[in-house]
Amino acid sequence: MDVLKKIGWRGPTFILWNIFFALGLFPENFYFMARQCGNVMSQHAWVNSYHLVTIAFTFYCAQFAFHRAMEMKCAQGMAYHYAARTAIVAFVAFLAVPLYETIHFYEIPDQETRRVLLFIAALKLLAWGYLYVQMCLCYFGRNRVESCAAQHSSPVEKISE
Numbered sequence: 001m002d003v004l005k006k007i008g009w010r011g012p013t014f015i016l017w018n019i020f021f022a023l024g025l026f027p028e029n030f031y032f033m034a035r036q037c038g039n040v041m042s043q044h045a046w047v048n049s050y051h052l053v054t055i056a057f058t059f060y061c062a063q064f065a066f067h068r069a070m071e072m073k074c075a076q077g078m079a080y081h082y083a084a085r086t087a088i089v090a091f092v093a094f095l096a097v098p099l100y101e102t103i104h105f106y107e108i109p110d111q112e113t114r115r116v117l118l119f120i121a122a123l124k125l126l127a128w129g130y131l132y133v134q135m136c137l138c139y140f141g142r143n144r145v146e147s148c149a150a151q152h153s154s155p156v157e158k159i160s161e
Contacts (some may be wrong), residue, residue, distance in 0.1 A: 014139050020057070022130055024094040027053035050096055057094040061131065062087035068138065086131075093127035 023030040031050035065086035068081035104120045108114040 010139050016137050017139075019052045020060075021128070024053070024057045025128060027051075027094055028096045028098070029059070053148060054091065054096060058090040059088055061090035063142070070153070086134075089127045089131055093131050095124055097121055097124045099124070 026104070028050040031053050062083045066079050066083035069082045070076070097120055099121055102118060105114050105117060108117065
């Protein structure tokens, strides 16, 4: 019965993760859209920065990775390491980088600035894609946390088992 419950929730949670990742791709636009939908003026806002979206999404991904690792019976230290790695990648993936500005990158007069902008945009997209693939593997493929735990467990843990 427990397996049937998990299978029944895979589709809806996968849809929610897709929404989560779509909003995380453009956190600045999402923040301003949410403020407009709520009719909140900037002088009445508790938090007046779109970086809150990046930080919230980063902590949520790290917490999800930690709990997923603990479900797979990883050692607590291994789960913390997995969550920390996920948090670093999530921070880069959900960073507020104006990707739409890269369309007009050739208009930037300084070549070095142009390269930096393209590098940061590519790094953000790579991190976002990596997290998205991890999420898809978590729901529909081989479990990455389980294989990660098998590869990185220490010899002392293997002997004690």
